[in-house]
Amino acid sequence: MSLRNLFAGWVILAAAFGLIALVLLGFTARKVETLSVEQSRAHQIAREVSSLLALTHEYILHREERAEQQWRRRYATLMHELGLKGEPGRGAQADLHDALRALPELFDGLIRASSSGVQDSLTLRRSELLIDRLLTETQAISESAFQWESQATEARAIIERRLITSAISLPALLSLLFASSAWLLARRVLRPIGAIQQATAIAAAGNLAVRCNSQAQDEVGDLARGFDHMANELQLRTQSIQAAEAFLRNITDNLPIRIAYVDRDMRYRFVNKRHCERFARPREEIVGKTFDELHGQAANPELISHVRAALAGEKSTFEFTEDIHGRSACIESSLIPDIAMDGMVKGFFSTGVDITERRRQRAELESALKEKEVLLSEVHHRVKNNLQVISSLLQLQSTGIEGAEARELFAESQNRIRSMALIHEKLYQSHDFAQVDFADYVQSLVRMLQASQGGHEAHPAIQVRTAPMTIDIDRAIPAGLILNELVSNCFKHGFPNGRTGHIDVTLALCNGDQATLTVKDDGIGVAADFDPSATDSLGLRLVQMLTDQIGGTLCFEHKQGFSCELVFAGRQHRSPSPV
Amino acid sequence: MSLPVYVAEAEGYFANENLSVRITDCQFGRLCLGQLLEGKAALCTVADLPIVFASFTSDRFRILSTLTTNRSDAKIVTRKSGDVHTPLDLRGKKVGVAVGTSAHYFLDSVALLSGLDPASIRLVNLGAGEMTSELIARRVDALSAFEPFAFDAAKALGNDASVLSTSRTYTLHWNVVAVRDILATNDRELEGLLRALDRAIRLIHSDPARAKAVLKARLALDDDAVAWVWPDLVFELGLTQSLIKTMEGEARWALRSGYAQGREPNYLRYIHDGPLHRAKPGSVAIVR
Numbered sequence: 001m002s003l004r005n006l007f008a009g010w011v012i013l014a015a016a017f018g019l020i021a022l023v024l025l026g027f028t029a030r031k032v033e034t035l036s037v038e039q040s041r042a043h044q045i046a047r048e049v050s051s052l053l054a055l056t057h058e059y060i061l062h063r064e065e066r067a068e069q070q071w072r073r074r075y076a077t078l079m080h081e082l083g084l085k086g087e088p089g090r091g092a093q094a095d096l097h098d099a100l101r102a103l104p105e106l107f108d109g110l111i112r113a114s115s116s117g118v119q120d121s122l123t124l125r126r127s128e129l130l131i132d133r134l135l136t137e138t139q140a141i142s143e144s145a146f147q148w149e150s151q152a153t154e155a156r157a158i159i160e161r162r163l164i165t166s167a168i169s170l171p172a173l174l175s176l177l178f179a180s181s182a183w184l185l186a187r188r189v190l191r192p193i194g195a196i197q198q199a200t201a202i203a204a205a206g207n208l209a210v211r212c213n214s215q216a217q218d219e220v221g222d223l224a225r226g227f228d229h230m231a232n233e234l235q236l237r238t239q240s241i242q243a244a245e246a247f248l249r250n251i252t253d254n255l256p257i258r259i260a261y262v263d264r265d266m267r268y269r270f271v272n273k274r275h276c277e278r279f280a281r282p283r284e285e286i287v288g289k290t291f292d293e294l295h296g297q298a299a300n301p302e303l304i305s306h307v308r309a310a311l312a313g314e315k316s317t318f319e320f321t322e323d324i325h326g327r328s329a330c331i332e333s334s335l336i337p338d339i340a341m342d343g344m345v346k347g348f349f350s351t352g353v354d355i356t357e358r359r360r361q362r363a364e365l366e367s368a369l370k371e372k373e374v375l376l377s378e379v380h381h382r383v384k385n386n387l388q389v390i391s392s393l394l395q396l397q398s399t400g401i402e403g404a405e406a407r408e409l410f411a412e413s414q415n416r417i418r419s420m421a422l423i424h425e426k427l428y429q430s431h432d433f434a435q436v437d438f439a440d441y442v443q444s445l446v447r448m449l450q451a452s453q454g455g456h457e458a459h460p461a462i463q464v465r466t467a468p469m470t471i472d473i474d475r476a477i478p479a480g481l482i483l484n485e486l487v488s489n490c491f492k493h494g495f496p497n498g499r500t501g502h503i504d505v506t507l508a509l510c511n512g513d514q515a516t517l518t519v520k521d522d523g524i525g526v527a528a529d530f531d532p533s534a535t536d537s538l539g540l541r542l543v544q545m546l547t548d549q550i551g552g553t554l555c556f557e558h559k560q561g562f563s564c565e566l567v568f569a570g571r572q573h574r575s576p577s578p579v
Numbered sequence: 580m581s582l583p584v585y586v587a588e589a590e591g592y593f594a595n596e597n598l599s600v601r602i603t604d605c606q607f608g609r610l611c612l613g614q615l616l617e618g619k620a621a622l623c624t625v626a627d628l629p630i631v632f633a634s635f636t637s638d639r640f641r642i643l644s645t646l647t648t649n650r651s652d653a654k655i656v657t658r659k660s661g662d663v664h665t666p667l668d669l670r671g672k673k674v675g676v677a678v679g680t681s682a683h684y685f686l687d688s689v690a691l692l693s694g695l696d697p698a699s700i701r702l703v704n705l706g707a708g709e710m711t712s713e714l715i716a717r718r719v720d721a722l723s724a725f726e727p728f729a730f731d732a733a734k735a736l737g738n739d740a741s742v743l744s745t746s747r748t749y750t751l752h753w754n755v756v757a758v759r760d761i762l763a764t765n766d767r768e769l770e771g772l773l774r775a776l777d778r779a780i781r782l783i784h785s786d787p788a789r790a791k792a793v794l795k796a797r798l799a800l801d802d803d804a805v806a807w808v809w810p811d812l813v814f815e816l817g818l819t820q821s822l823i824k825t826m827e828g829e830a831r832w833a834l835r836s837g838y839a840q841g842r843e844p845n846y847l848r849y850i851h852d853g854p855l856h857r858a859k860p861g862s863v864a865i866v867r
Contacts, residue, residue, distance in 0.1 A: 106692075
């Protein structure tokens with residue numbers, strides 16, 4: 001039975017009981033009042049009848065007129081009392097009424113016998129009988145009146161006892177009813193709720209295996225089963241969360257970094273195994289402790305400032321050195337603020353990586369690299385020196401050669417060797433042994449070629465325009481040789497017999513990575529049927545070969561002077577990035 | 580008149596009071612009192628007049644309580660077709676009566692109260708079994724008889740029966756009388772006896788049909804007889820002053836009529852009210 005129905009029934013029962021009790025009390029009280037009135041009336045009648053009896057005796061003794069008048073007045077009063085208020089036909093009152101009606105006849109007979117003056121035996125006997133009957137009847141009436149009063153008194157006493165019994169028993173019954181309802185409340189509601197409360201406290205303490213196991217088929221039973229279901233679900237989810245937490249902890253514990261979470265009160269909420277090792281304490285002694293409790297006054301001031309910055313919402317990465325188990329370690333730490341949706345910083349995530357070994361390895365690498373750079377620079381330096389030695393040797397040999405043509409061949413070879421040596425020079429001077437600053441190289445090479453023409457009387461003016469560009473050594477040397485051939489040809493063939501003019505050397509970058517090297521002069525030019533692919537000139541053949549080597553294209557034009565444009569895969573000049 | 584005794588026996592009230600009561604039926608109360616005085620019974624129920632007669636010759640009994648009163652036990656039965664229609668019509672008429680009984684006392688009282696000299700009535704002394712037949716045979720003009728003989732006569736006359744109006748002329752007291760010898764030693768038993776009778780009276784009041792059934796079974800009465808007597812019967816245990824007055828009047832009548840000799844007794848001496856006081860407090864109205 002549901003508690004709602006049970007308590008509704010109880011309330012209805014109590015209300016009905018209370019109503020019945022009130023009706024009974026009211027009825028009884030009214031009955032008491034009625035009987036009280038009847039008792040009073042019976043008492044009054046009895047007193048009147050007693051007076052009537054006394055007057056009867058008085059009249060019998062003295063035959064006085066006054067006694068007769070009073071007797072009749074008293075009788076009339078009695079009849080009036082009984083006639084007005086009486087209820088003939090009801091017990092003692094009815095008897096009383098009937099008896100009283102017989103009295104006047106006896107009294108009148110006595111008066112007649114007394115006043116007749118006859119004193120014979122018959123009259124005396126008759127008078128005597130009348131007196132006997134009158135006294136007997138009046139006595140009987142008096143007894144009836146007192147009996148009536150007695151009955152009324154007894155009835156009133158009975159009803160008053162009933163009233164008192166009701167007055168005592170009704171509160172007792174009501175108390176019993178309330179005690180029963182209290183017992184029912186305790187048994188069906190308070191005790192089960194107490195059990196649920198106890199189970200809730202146990203669950204709140206962490207023991208989610210607790211169950212109420214209620215068998216009650218009411219609302220509290222439903223509540224207990226709801227609690228059991230909730231506890232079961234909570235237990236399953238907690239187990240799932242604990243498994244996930246264990247999984248995550250396993251992951252974080254096995255990562256070679258420190259991971260921690262610190263709330264805005266600077267209290268540790270999470271630490272992984274590596275972080276525990278930092279404090280040489282188990283996890284349980286760290287989680288819940290504050291930053292100050294764990295670090296004490298000896299905390300690194302720099303670390304403190306970064307922590308404050310993180311709590312202010314700033315992300316930071318920094319390195320610091322600390323002593324771990326007697327070993328000095330370099331830690332790279334990142335503090336990432338945990339910012340809530342409302343912008344408030346709830347805490348920060350902390351990661352720490354021991355980079356001591358990495359720094360050592362980097363230092364070793366840097367040292368090895370430096371050593372290699374020095375060696376490479378030395379190699380380029382020596383190659384350049386060797387090429388210069390070769391050029392000097394050719395110079396020495398050319399002095400002993402007869403014929404200008406032969407000497408010129410030597411000079412051309414010297415220029416070609418120097419153009420290559422210039423590449424190595426630029427390399428070891430630049431400290432970038434993979435890329436050559438080709439713009440600088442073009443400027444230097446053109447100046448060197450111009451300087452090598454010092455024996456000529458007249459010089460064409462040379463204008464060099466270069467866009468910043470670096471290219472690797474594999475293409476720099478062929479491209480340098482091509483430029484050397486083209487500029488040397490301009491000096492050699494473009495301006496004979498002291499002709500003056502201009503030579504323009506342009507290095508440009510097209511389409512992002514296409515280098516365009518243009519050598520143009522306004523000299524005498526070439527014959528109209530000039531075919532660079534069919535020429536037997538070593539220089540031009542060399543240009544053709546080197547262009548193919550670097551995958552470039554050549555384009556000649558000779559309408560006004562000579563112009564050659566080499567296009568090859570180049571590379572835009574970049575500022576060197578730090579290692 | 581003795582119905583409470585029968586009811587108490589039938590309902591086992593005597594047994595409840597640990598009393599062993601053996602009842603012996605008599606035709607008249609006078610005979611019952613005679614058996615008591617002869618030592619054949621310890622208790623009897625009897626009307627007031629036999630007590631009065633006995634009181635002139637014996638002091639061996641005591642009245643314990645009035646059991647029943649009846650204002651109309653004695654009746655004057657006549658024929659409608661006859662010459663007697665009022666008490667005054669009795670003058671010179673032959674009236675059948677058991678001389679020296681309450682019916683005789685009643686007849687004298689009716690005559691005196693009506694202004695008639697009782698001596699002017701021609702009394703015909705009849706036995707119990709003669710009354711109805713004498714009236715039917717018109718050998719008497721009227722009967723003065725107590726129950727159940729008045730009923731028998733009226734029933735025999737049928738529609739011709741007439742009962743004169745004589746209400747409240749005489750109130751018969753039917754009493755419980757005990758032999759004096761047992762009073763001192765058996766007061767507790769007498770108290771129990773009266774308590775059983777009072778309980779029977781309460782049953783008569785609360786369940787009249789059941790009481791009437793006992794009455795019919797005990798006295799072999801039919802419904803008409805019960806219906807005839809029942810309205811006049813007042814069952815109530817008590818000792819009232821009217822009993823004394825009635826007996827005193829009857830004693831004077833007996834002396835005057837010559838049915839008794841000696842001095843008028845003091846009837847207070849014949850009252851033993853102790854058991855009734857205890858069995859039914861408040862029911863004794865006689866001051867001794």
